Amino acid sequence: MSAELWYALVGVVLVAAAFGAFMAHTHLLRRLLAFNIMGTGCFLILVGLAQHERAPDPIPQALVLTGIVVAVASTALALILFRRWFAATGRTTLPEEDDG
Amino acid sequence: MTEAFVGASLLPLAIVVPLVWAVLALVRPRRRPTFLVLPGLVSWVTICAGLWWYTSRLGVLTHVLGAWPEPLGIALRADGLGSTMALLTSVIGSACALYRLWTPIDVDASAAQRWFWPLFFMLGAALNAVWLAADLFNMYVGLELLGLSAVGLVAISGRANALAAALRYLFAALLGSLAYLLGVALLYAAYGSLALSSLAALAAPDTITYVALALITAGLCLKTALFPLHAWLPPAHGVSLTPVSALLSALVVKASFVMLLRIMVGVGVTIITPSLAQGLGALGAGAIVWGGWQALRHAELKMLVAHSTVAQLGYLFVGMALLLSGSAPELAWDGLMLQLVAHALAKSAMFLASGTLIATSVV
Numbered sequence: 001m002s003a004e005l006w007y008a009l010v011g012v013v014l015v016a017a018a019f020g021a022f023m024a025h026t027h028l029l030r031r032l033l034a035f036n037i038m039g040t041g042c043f044l045i046l047v048g049l050a051q052h053e054r055a056p057d058p059i060p061q062a063l064v065l066t067g068i069v070v071a072v073a074s075t076a077l078a079l080i081l082f083r084r085w086f087a088a089t090g091r092t093t094l095p096e097e098d099d100g
Numbered sequence: 101m102t103e104a105f106v107g108a109s110l111l112p113l114a115i116v117v118p119l120v121w122a123v124l125a126l127v128r129p130r131r132r133p134t135f136l137v138l139p140g141l142v143s144w145v146t147i148c149a150g151l152w153w154y155t156s157r158l159g160v161l162t163h164v165l166g167a168w169p170e171p172l173g174i175a176l177r178a179d180g181l182g183s184t185m186a187l188l189t190s191v192i193g194s195a196c197a198l199y200r201l202w203t204p205i206d207v208d209a210s211a212a213q214r215w216f217w218p219l220f221f222m223l224g225a226a227l228n229a230v231w232l233a234a235d236l237f238n239m240y241v242g243l244e245l246l247g248l249s250a251v252g253l254v255a256i257s258g259r260a261n262a263l264a265a266a267l268r269y270l271f272a273a274l275l276g277s278l279a280y281l282l283g284v285a286l287l288y289a290a291y292g293s294l295a296l297s298s299l300a301a302l303a304a305p306d307t308i309t310y311v312a313l314a315l316i317t318a319g320l321c322l323k324t325a326l327f328p329l330h331a332w333l334p335p336a337h338g339v340s341l342t343p344v345s346a347l348l349s350a351l352v353v354k355a356s357f358v359m360l361l362r363i364m365v366g367v368g369v370t371i372i373t374p375s376l377a378q379g380l381g382a383l384g385a386g387a388i389v390w391g392g393w394q395a396l397r398h399a400e401l402k403m404l405v406a407h408s409t410v411a412q413l414g415y416l417f418v419g420m421a422l423l424l425s426g427s428a429p430e431l432a433w434d435g436l437m438l439q440l441v442a443h444a445l446a447k448s449a450m451f452l453a454s455g456t457l458i459a460t461s462v463v
Binding site: 045046074089 | 237241244247248251252255258259260263264266267268270271274275278281282284285286288289292294
């Protein structure tokens, strides 16, 4: 098994574990962390699988760089929203949904 | 030759000009934003109208930014669907902006005053980026930009219920775009390309393609709020400022739908079996029934209109199922386009009207 395929498999495990954590937890910060880990797993798959049995490829690397920028921006936005939510209500979770 | 050149050079302008106004609104905030906003709206509508006119005369326009060849370069492409949606976006966006300028706002927060216009023009640029993207990754970037500016606009009033709705919307958007990105990664690993045009020729019905398409479909359905993944939509559309509700319902949910439509028609049409397409159509039918029922049960006007969006999005998926099942694709395509345009116009008008109704009945 090549190193690239190994990266991709680790990425799959990270995505699956983080998705489970995202669904299981209600604390907003934990959910955000789970999302970040899911993103990392996704990038590993993107780089690993695309370069598997091929020459080094600049395109997935460019894509991952863009993806990291997007993830940082969304994390920043989410943190700001958490702080405002916590300041407004003193809660660290969202209220239960009453509407299906 | 020159006419085609002029038409194609409008493509990057359609994205850059709203971005420029977003930056201008950010660095030069005005207490009275009319003189900043009106030129922005005029230039935006003019460019989109020009793009639509050139596309209708010359057919599909493409522009490769900086003459960098694909796949490293970024290609933009305007077809009938893309340029129509761009024109529709600029017209509805302008209507919402004028509404925002000329009606008293129901929150006095200075943050709402300060951040509305940058986010508004950012939303416009992101929508145009999605309509005019020629490959899967630019669609992803446009979709993320769209999600971030839309979440910002929902949260802008700073009230607790708006913040909760924005957070729920943000989580749905992030999860949806990660699923989409994962699908794109699998497609790139399988075919070594991200351009819709070359993927259409390459795609074969094997496992990795099915998994990739399933991930992409799930992610985009979550972002389009297809039943039963719609729970984030009514609060986000119901509690935000009136012009924001109109923009979100009329245009933003359509962006992920149009992406799904392009991918299904481009990559999936030879792979998706009629029964899979009918499965999507069944979810759409479920959305029509469930959204309509929920709309009937809600007493608050904006929540009622928001649930009606869930129902109307169902019709889009029913149309897509008919398109992919392939018995009358042209008729289905016409119906889809009609529903896209008609719902965008009707729902934005309805939200603006209900906002006025609420504002006048409270006083």
